[in-house]
Amino acid sequence: MIRSIVVIILLLNSVNFIAQRTSSSPYSYFGIGDQFSPRTVEQNSMGGIGVAFNHYKYLNFTNPAAFADLRYTTYAFGLLNSDLTVKSGTTEQNSVSTSLSYIALAFPVGKNAGLSFGLQPVSAVGYSLSNTVTVNDEITEASAYTGNGGVNRFYGSFGIKVYKGLSLGVEADFSFGDIENSIINQRANVSLATKYNEVINLRGTSVKFGAQYQKELKNKLMLTAGATAKLGNSLNVEGNDYLYSFRYTSAGSENPRDTISSTLIDGEFNLPLKTNFGVGLGKFDKWYAGVEYESQNAIGSTDLLANTTGAYRYGNSNRISLGGFYLPKINSISSYWERITYRAGVRYENTGLLVDGSGNTSNFTEINDFGISFGLGLPLKRLSTVNMGFEFGKRGTIENNLIQENYFNFRLSLSLTDTNWFVKRKID
Numbered sequence: 001m002i003r004s005i006v007v008i009i010l011l012l013n014s015v016n017f018i019a020q021r022t023s024s025s026p027y028s029y030f031g032i033g034d035q036f037s038p039r040t041v042e043q044n045s046m047g048g049i050g051v052a053f054n055h056y057k058y059l060n061f062t063n064p065a066a067f068a069d070l071r072y073t074t075y076a077f078g079l080l081n082s083d084l085t086v087k088s089g090t091t092e093q094n095s096v097s098t099s100l101s102y103i104a105l106a107f108p109v110g111k112n113a114g115l116s117f118g119l120q121p122v123s124a125v126g127y128s129l130s131n132t133v134t135v136n137d138e139i140t141e142a143s144a145y146t147g148n149g150g151v152n153r154f155y156g157s158f159g160i161k162v163y164k165g166l167s168l169g170v171e172a173d174f175s176f177g178d179i180e181n182s183i184i185n186q187r188a189n190v191s192l193a194t195k196y197n198e199v200i201n202l203r204g205t206s207v208k209f210g211a212q213y214q215k216e217l218k219n220k221l222m223l224t225a226g227a228t229a230k231l232g233n234s235l236n237v238e239g240n241d242y243l244y245s246f247r248y249t250s251a252g253s254e255n256p257r258d259t260i261s262s263t264l265i266d267g268e269f270n271l272p273l274k275t276n277f278g279v280g281l282g283k284f285d286k287w288y289a290g291v292e293y294e295s296q297n298a299i300g301s302t303d304l305l306a307n308t309t310g311a312y313r314y315g316n317s318n319r320i321s322l323g324g325f326y327l328p329k330i331n332s333i334s335s336y337w338e339r340i341t342y343r344a345g346v347r348y349e350n351t352g353l354l355v356d357g358s359g360n361t362s363n364f365t366e367i368n369d370f371g372i373s374f375g376l377g378l379p380l381k382r383l384s385t386v387n388m389g390f391e392f393g394k395r396g397t398i399e400n401n402l403i404q405e406n407y408f409n410f411r412l413s414l415s416l417t418d419t420n421w422f423v424k425r426k427i428d
Helices: 002-013 015-019 041-045 064-069
Strands: 073-087 092-108 113-135 138-163 166-187 193-216 221-230 233-248 254-271 274-283 287-296 300-302 312-314 317-326 341-356 364-379 385-396 404-418
Touching: 041 341, 041 364, 041 385, 041 404, 064 113, 064 138, 064 166, 064 193, 064 221, 113 166, 193 254, 341 385
Parallel strands: none
Antiparallel strands: 073 092, 073 404, 092 113, 113 138, 138 166, 166 193, 193 221, 193 233, 221 274, 233 254, 254 300, 274 287, 287 317, 312 341, 317 341, 341 364, 364 385, 385 404
16 A cells, blocks of 8 residues: 555656656657657557557556456556667767656456556657858858757546457546747847747647457467547647847856747647557467557647748658567566567658758658667566567658658666555455
8 A cells, every 4th residue: 555655646746757858859849849659668669559459467558448458556667768869961969868758557447447547748849959051151140949848648548348358448638738949040240149939838638539359269369459549639839939139148148138029829739530450469478469550630730839930741640560579488487588578569650740851841851750679578576577678760861951860769667566456355
């Protein structure tokens, strides 16, 4: 019981920790930043699959129907360390960021249902870009673009078995966050620089429905299928933007002079219906292999800084993932290595983001993402596990004056199991 109380306190006090999540991707300049799909370390290690996958002790952030199969109270904490190499046509730069990726709690409700709630990031903004104009080998104008902040979400998921092999689930969440973007422009032989600063907060709710069906075949093989539909929703965008002049002090700080304009921001970030389908085949606590396909129509937005310049737009997005796990012998006494879960997967994603690198708002390039992942589930006492995941990937391209990102993600999670809260203890 003490452990349960401690975990709840950590959950309630981790808002600031996740809110400080950093991103070093230049693509976080667009929209509400670098967006994250809710997945556990175990799921990410299998290429991101999860819509048709369920387990009696592991959480599933993709399909709420999977919680119907949960048999133990489980606490989960996830960390992400991202090593990012950014390439343009002539330069290359490296950065590293570490952050908490989720904290969650799940527990069975009776024999046929399960409930989970937690806190996760939705997006992160963290970029610092610059651009110069050169005439006769002399810099005549320089601009600096910076941004920070992000969006997080509280979620609650419930899954229940409604018929032989069929489970249904529902998830509701509340998203919130703050983002600040700014553009500084300085011209040669002009004493004052100008700065455009935008500060916005975002709020919104969403609902997702899920279903899973499993059927036992010959030789103890289990066939599973799953589907989810996240209904379309909007994030309300409110805030202010300011345009003012300033002078740099000798210490490098700003000394504001005149406010040129000030405007209230009242817009939306519109997320259309997102669907996900998948199938899988495996043996209980032995192996599993699955494939899934996710799609969403074009995202829409109004009154966000980046799209006022026409630098980007959104198209339809989709993702295909393949992956699975292998567990040699779950109850092996002679070899610890045989009790380790080995995971691997691959994914290809069309992010839906199209960016114009030419500056004439007529030559947009798709930003695609490809990743290969693998991981280990290291067993501890009482069914608890330490999960490690490794992912190598590439996003974007250097064509059309754009940026290519090569990344290595290391993920770490602790999955702790406990006695069920709703089962009366027996005393001998």
